[in-house]
Amino acid sequence: MTDQDDLVIEVAGATKTFVQRRRGERRLRRERVDVHAVRDVSFTVRAGEIIGYLGPNGAGKSTTIKMLIGVLTPSAGRLRVAGLDPARQRIALARRIGVVFGQRSTLWWDLPLRDSFELVRHLYRVPSGQFRA
Ligand SMILES: Nc1ncnc2c1ncn2[C@@H]1O[C@H](COP(=O)(O)OP(=O)(O)OP(=O)(O)O)[C@@H](O)[C@H]1O
Numbered sequence: 525m526t527d528q529d530d531l532v533i534e535v536a537g538a539t540k541t542f543v544q545r546r547r548g549e550r551r552l553r554r555e556r557v558d559v560h561a562v563r564d565v566s567f568t569v570r571a572g573e574i575i576g577y578l579g580p581n582g583a584g585k586s587t588t589i590k591m592l593i594g595v596l597t598p599s600a601g602r603l604r605v606a607g608l609d610p611a612r613q614r615i616a617l618a619r620r621i622g623v624v625f626g627q628r629s630t631l632w633w634d635l636p637l638r639d640s641f642e643l644v645r646h647l648y649r650v651p652s653g654q655f656r657a
């Protein structure tokens with residue numbers, strides 16, 4: 525299985541630059557500051573692969589994920605997830621994938637991810653068939 529079909533995530537040169545306005549040295553003038561959150565990131569993920577995406581605080585991990593789910597539009601580069609363009613096809617993509625950001629209210633340090641989901645399933649009384657689907 526090495527054909528293009530099993531590529532579920534394709535990221536080529538993904539870049540996100542936030543433009544911030546900061547108060548300059550002299551209080552009246554606002555300076556334009558470019559924050560390079562993600563710069564030229566490329567990788568692919570195949571069906572069935574489990575990967576980690578590591579980096580220190582502020583490295584751009586969350587910004588990358590937000591581009592992958594279409595919440596943020598990349599400043600440059602190309603992203604495909606499940607054959608879709610996340611920024612242009614965000615709602616269609618949301619029917620295919622979900623993202624859990626690991627706040628304390630949704631994930632438990634001592635539990636595997638699978639068990640955390642199972643616990644939340646019980647809290648919200650989601651039937652197991654629906655949960656698996
Ligand atoms: N909306 C925004 N406007 C301006 N700068 C932003 C914005 N969102 C993120 N940044 C900046 O972009 C950089 C990357 O942030 P990001 O949240 O993607 O990092 P992270 O790897 O998820 O960090 P953490 O480990 O703390 O979650 C940081 O410098 C951050 O301050």
Ligand SMILES: [Mg+2]
Binds near residue numbers: 585586587
């Ligand atoms: Mg983050």
